[in-house]
Amino acid sequence: MKSFSSYITEVGDYVTPSERAALIPYYTDENGVTRIALMIPSDSRYGGSSPQIAKGGVEPGDSRILTAQKEGEEELGYIHKPGNRLKVLWINKQKTFSTTYYYVRVSDMKFKKPHFETKKVLWLKINDSLKIIRDIHREVIVRLIRKLKKIEKKKNI
Numbered sequence: 001m002k003s004f005s006s007y008i009t010e011v012g013d014y015v016t017p018s019e020r021a022a023l024i025p026y027y028t029d030e031n032g033v034t035r036i037a038l039m040i041p042s043d044s045r046y047g048g049s050s051p052q053i054a055k056g057g058v059e060p061g062d063s064r065i066l067t068a069q070k071e072g073e074e075e076l077g078y079i080h081k082p083g084n085r086l087k088v089l090w091i092n093k094q095k096t097f098s099t100t101y102y103y104v105r106v107s108d109m110k111f112k113k114p115h116f117e118t119k120k121v122l123w124l125k126i127n128d129s130l131k132i133i134r135d136i137h138r139e140v141i142v143r144l145i146r147k148l149k150k151i152e153k154k155k156n157i
Contacts, residue, residue, distance in 0.1 A: 027109050053140060
């Protein structure tokens with residue numbers, strides 16, 4: 001995976017890849033409380049200081065799902081296990097790029113240490129995250145809340 005510096009054409013000029021992928025791991029405890037893993041970047045130039053979803057550009061030859069796994073590992077310390085099935089939440093198509101958001105249920109909140117790009121990983125209650133997450137990610141979390149409610153409703157039928 002390319003480093004940030006490989007996308008810099010001039011000092012401070014970050015060129016966004018045209019296709020991006022993101023990962024939102026979630027964990028639901030025995031009391032039914034769902035938490036999501038978000039990251040705060042170590043450098044505020046890359047997204048500010050608010051919690052945000054782990055995401056990055058899809059490299060030539062990589063799939064979106066592989067990129068989501070890699071970004072989850074780098075930025076959150078996510079450890080992909082064979083039983084963890086990433087599912088597409090939403091493909092946000094913009095004029096100049098698209099981002100595919102994946103979500104995955106994890107069996108615990110024990111991840112490894114993330115990459116240097118991450119200052120801190122937060123496991124936030126999903127509804128609480130809406131209050132402090134980066135504005136551009138709020139709609140994604142709302143979609144995840146709706147999706148998880150549908151899943152829970154199907155389980156109880």
